[in-house]
Ligand SMILES: NC(=O)C1=CN([C@@H]2O[C@H](COP(=O)(O)OP(=O)(O)OC[C@H]3O[C@@H](n4cnc5c(N)ncnc54)[C@H](O)[C@@H]3O)[C@@H](O)[C@H]2O)[C@@H](O)CC1
C-alpha cells in the first residue's frame with residue numbers, strides 16, 4: 001500500500017445555511033462538457049452539483065445535445081455551444097467568457113471527447129478563469145495533449161484523474177499505484193494544484209497536506225461515479241470551501257453516499273443517480289448541526 005509523509009488535512013464541515021440566505025449565497029457552478037453519445041455524463045455532474053447545494057448550476061454543452069441534457073433534470077440550466085456535426089464542442093473561449101466571469105467554480109471535462117479545438121478550449125479556460133477549475137475526464141486527456149500542460153496548473157486548479165487518466169498525464173503506469181501517488185504529490189508540490197488521484201483509497205493532496213480516502217465501495221465501480229464527484233467538488237467550492245477542502249470533503253461524502261446507497265438498496269452496484277440520491281444523508285453526516293432554536297419549522 002503506498003504512503004506519504006505529508007500531514008493530513010482537517011476534514012471541513014459544511015456550515016448551516018443562514019436563515020436569510022438565497023441562491024446567490026451558494027454560488028454559480030458552470031459545468032462544461034458532454035458530446036453526442038455522452039450527454040449523460042455532464043448531466044450527472046450537474047445534478048450532483050445541484051444536490052450538493054450549489055445555488056445555480058449551468059451546463060455548457062454542444063448545441064446538438066442541449067435538449068437531451070436539459071431533459072435529464074429541471075434543476076439545471078443549459079448553455080448551447082457551437083459544435084461539430086459529430087456533436088462535440090467546437091466553441092472558442094469568446095463564447096464562454098461571460099459565463100466564466102459569472103461562475104464561482106467551473107467543472108470541465110465529463111463526456112467532452114477529444115479534438116484540437118477542445119485542447120485549445122481547455123487551455124483557454126485554465127488561462128482565463130478567475131475562479132477555481134475542476135478538471136476531469138476528457139479535459140484531462142485534452143490537457144495531456146498540450147506539451148506545456150504543467151504550466152497551466154496553479155492553486156485554483158483541481159485535477160481529478162482516475163489511474164488511466166493519470167498515466168496519460170504523468171507517464172506512470174496505472175498498475176503502479178505507488179509511482180502514481182508519488183507523481184501526484186510531486187505535481188501538486190510543484191504547482192500548488194489540488195490533485196485527486198481516484199480509485200480504491202483515493203488520494204487527495206495539494207502538495208502540502210495529503211490524505212487517503214477511507215470511504216467508498218466496489219459497488220461504485222460503474223460508469224458515471226466519477227462524473228458525480230466532479231459535480232460534488234465543484235459545488236463545494238461554490239459554497240466557499242478551498243480547492244483542497246472541497247476535494248477532501250467531496251471524496252469523503254461521495255464514498256459515504258455509495259456505502260449508504262449500497263446498504264439501503266441491498267445492491268451490488270450503485271448507479272450514479274442512486275449515488276446522488278444518497279448525497280443528502282452523506283452530506284448531513286458532515287455538516288455542523290443547527291442549534292434547536294435555528295431549525296425554523
Ligand atoms: N453516461 C456517460 O455518458 C458516461 C460517460 N463517461 C465519459 O466517458 C469518457 C471516457 O472515460 P473513461 O474513464 O470511461 O475512459 P478512459 O479510457 O479514460 O479510462 C478507462 C480506463 O482507465 C483505466 N482505469 C480507470 N480506473 C482505474 C482504476 N481505478 N485502476 C486502474 N485502472 C483504471 C482502465 O484501464 C480503464 O479501462 C469520459 O469523458 C467520461 O466522462 C464515463 O464517465 C462513463 C459514463
Ligand SMILES: Nc1ncnc2c1ncn2[C@@H]1O[C@H](COP(=O)(O)OP(=O)(O)O)[C@@H](O)[C@H]1O
Nearest residue numbers: 162198199216217218220221223224225226227
Ligand atoms: N472499489 C472502489 N472503492 C472505492 N471507490 C471506488 C471504487 N471503484 C470506483 N470508485 C470511485 O468511483 C469513481 C470512479 O471515477 P471514474 O473512473 O472517473 O468514473 P467515470 O468516469 O465512469 O464517471 C472514483 O471516485 C472512484 O474512487
Ligand SMILES: [Mg+2]
Nearest residue numbers: 137162226227
Ligand atoms: Mg471519469
